[in-house]
Amino acid sequence: MSEKKLKVVIVGGVACGPKTASRIKRLLPDAEVTIIEKGELLSYAGCGLPFYLSGEVHDYKELMCTPAGVVRDTHFFKMVKDVTVLNQTLVESIDRNKKAIKAVNTLSGKAIDIEYDKLVLTVGGTPFIPPIKGIDLKGVNFLSTIDDARKIHDEEKNLKGKNAVIIGGGLIGIEVCESFVKQGMNVTIIEKLDRVLPALLDPEMAYHVHNELQANNVTVLLNDAVVEIKGDDQGNVKSVKTNKTEVPSDLVLIAIGTKPNITLAKQAGITIGTTGAIAVNEFLCTSDPDIYAGGDCVENIHLVSGKPIYAPMGSTANKHGRVIANNICGKESMFKGVLGTAICKVFTMNVARTGLSEQQARDEGYDFITVLNPSPDKAHFYPDAKLIIIKLIVDKKSRTLLGAQIVGPGDVAKRIEVVITSITNGAMIDNIANYDLAYAPPFSPAMDNIIHAANIAQNKLDGIGKSISPVEVKKKMDNNEDFILLDVRSPQEYEEIRIDDTRVKLIPLGKLRESLHQLDKSKEIITFCKISLRGYEAQRILAGAGFRNVKFLDGGIVCWPYKKLVK
């Protein structure tokens, strides 16, 4: 008699599920693997949906293809992977004692019972639905599945010159925004907190994204909440009413977040974590040793805070699939956690973040410093050089990175990867400062932006660089405090753009050493230039000359998120 074949049932066929199935078949060719998917389509790139809406991806089928252009349908899975796919099939319950699931085909109504040796839950997430009136009106959309995207896509075509309202200024809202603008719509984003991308960026970084949205004629309403979506007598959406205003609307996208699909797991008595998602251990096993879970339905450990977070990402889902398959096939494998990394394109601006934000670091009780480093992403003489602004959050005690945010038209992605790799490996800032990063003028400055940022961090940690954040300076201004804002740029630069405040005094850096008598030693002096490289130099010159109360303004005038006087 032949050995019994391992039976694996996977519930969910979008990202983590198919990855798990394929890997199991490569490791254990004899295993009987079944994927059950409630929708018609499977194994598609959900993260590509905004680019289908923008027209950059022409056919939604491209989102379902292998890199070689083959559509991953049920036939593909059978022929290539020897995996059985039951699509349009809804799993209704798990019997953990019998190790079996009950499902139903949503087309035929036929009931299906399948036994498993190992069960894998990759059931994904669902958009949050706000409890407001009008949510069912025609023209109100979510963006979670290919079907959602196709529905919006069809509407979009007829909406040139009309009004779109995006409820939620988070990642999906911001990503879709550009596609609506490209279709010629007037777009309004409504965000209930005080800034866009509030879960990802600190205020002074979100400010640059806000500016980019406004520069592309997007209206951004902050600190405002939707109370009702209004319709006409045909049941079509007509406007969105908020606490403060009412915005006419022909199309509404609700993008206030995703919640994990946990009903099935909860009913079966599987442990749900503190974030509200399915709890799994390092092996991605649930509280039932025969049931694994991965992708958008589980929570992960944050690698910096050590606490659970819910951070659904397609990239994480794929990694989960591999780890689950390994463990099911007896090849012990761990997934230790995530950093809450995110990246997006906002018109001509790139935005990335990882680890803890300043606010999160404060909430976690860290004693930290922050760095703002705006500089060109390539050698400054290279014609294609573009600005990027790096914010680092650095733990004082361990001198390691807690998190970073990077925005700008330049190459943001490269620098966030260096931060991610450094945090994951616990690298000290002093180690980062000496990385042998790849330098040539078309790719980076001789001192890469990250190395420069690490040097600023070292200077601050060592008490050599003393600085103050734009947020704190603004507070001082608003409190009418008496201090000198010492602008050390050239008169030409000053003419072009400057901070509009009576406390500003201009002394170009080259004249500072001979002009010390013009400055009152008893006053607080805050030095700055374009990016605060010369501002830092000025701080050191003044410190060297015996001035006791001198700081430089973090990030200089480039990072000043408040009113500036422009020629």
Add this chain to the structure above:
Amino acid sequence: MSEKKLKVVIVGGVACGPKTASRIKRLLPDAEVTIIEKGELLSYAGCGLPFYLSGEVHDYKELMCTPAGVVRDTHFFKMVKDVTVLNQTLVESIDRNKKAIKAVNTLSGKAIDIEYDKLVLTVGGTPFIPPIKGIDLKGVNFLSTIDDARKIHDEEKNLKGKNAVIIGGGLIGIEVCESFVKQGMNVTIIEKLDRVLPALLDPEMAYHVHNELQANNVTVLLNDAVVEIKGDDQGNVKSVKTNKTEVPSDLVLIAIGTKPNITLAKQAGITIGTTGAIAVNEFLCTSDPDIYAGGDCVENIHLVSGKPIYAPMGSTANKHGRVIANNICGKESMFKGVLGTAICKVFTMNVARTGLSEQQARDEGYDFITVLNPSPDKAHFYPDAKLIIIKLIVDKKSRTLLGAQIVGPGDVAKRIEVVITSITNGAMIDNIANYDLAYAPPFSPAMDNIIHAANIAQNKLDGIGKSISPVEVKKKMDNNEDFILLDVRSPQEYEEIRIDDTRVKLIPLGKLRESLHQLDKSKEIITFCKISLRGYEAQRILAGAGFRNVKFLDGGIVCWPYKKLVK
């Protein structure tokens, strides 16, 4: 009586010297710092010279500017940094007992004696001059200083349609090549080894650079050495004679490498290292505790092999300056070494490398595996996605990276930085595979190329993926060995491009499971597809079906560096 001021003399004013001087003044404002530079110009970006030649940088002065556009001349150093610069001044000797140097102004002939408390040698490197006839002819150039570049730049203008010969297929030769082509010249590169960039790339990676050069009408002569440069009766260069041929030439660039300037140090009895450059310890101190050295005149420790290497780089020189300044000012600071990182742009192709090459790993006695991963740099459905090919060299014992090479039109720089950061921190491949890298379709595939490459490495280390390199397959072909080259792509792909060999058999992956009877189990089978993702899948299917001698071809047809049949 006031405390004696620290006197620091720095010999060399290009990169490391000015950085050292500026940092010392920021840390110890009272220090007396003097830079002595033999040339007229200082503090310029030597690495920018090829881009000045190509016209991308319009004015050589841009290479000497701060990011804010101020030229760093002697006046700038005095006014802004309070650093004295003696340019056009040659240091002739060091008296280590007296702690003084003897110098001479090369314009006036005036002798100068200066005492120091600490001396810093940042005297740079000089191009190798080959011992061949004709090296002094008009039109024969080196590219080391701004003066060199201006000389070539002036010649270039009149050379449209004429012939340029670059002697040396290394980094500088390759970088300058594009600028000559842009000026309308016919360019020939002569390299004495068997491939371009021989010190940086393994043969199968150099092959792609070679192709890119040829596609841009550059003639590449390999395995050939120059024996003489011939001139006309006016003393102008006329042709370059090699062992094999003679190439007509109106302009010659000699770019066969850089050697460290060690005469001054050697005369003073300072220890010279095994590479021929000045030896320094982790604090960048020479054998004399009062003499530091950095930049292109010193050797560094290779962070993987632990051995000294000579790897002159502008980025390293800048880091050296900061470390030297810290140590001189009593702030202990270490520079542990480099990875031999390099990056360059070759027309539309980007090329990067770090750590050990396969050849170097073999020479160092490592037991390692290699990975070839060709894939799109962004989500494959994203319209702007471009190919990159990653080669990893992974130590079997520690499962850490020894080195990497990445080439292709796509975003190579981002991935090499992840490798560099990983090697520096000793990250295991299993850790790399789970990095929470920044994913969105405009920036990367859901499984980033580096993560995918790490997964391939895991499969190989764990004996799941069995592969063979294109170099080895070619050897088997040349030895007329009997094996099956199993192409598992679609018939359409096969029609478009294929390996031209009678051993090739086409069975599309989707038909493989039902076609096993067509394959001889006793034969060696080498599976492949476009990039060997399906090739690997096929290897696993065959292994699962009991085939014992199956491997997939590393990197598939995309990485096959030999003849292909194109429709």
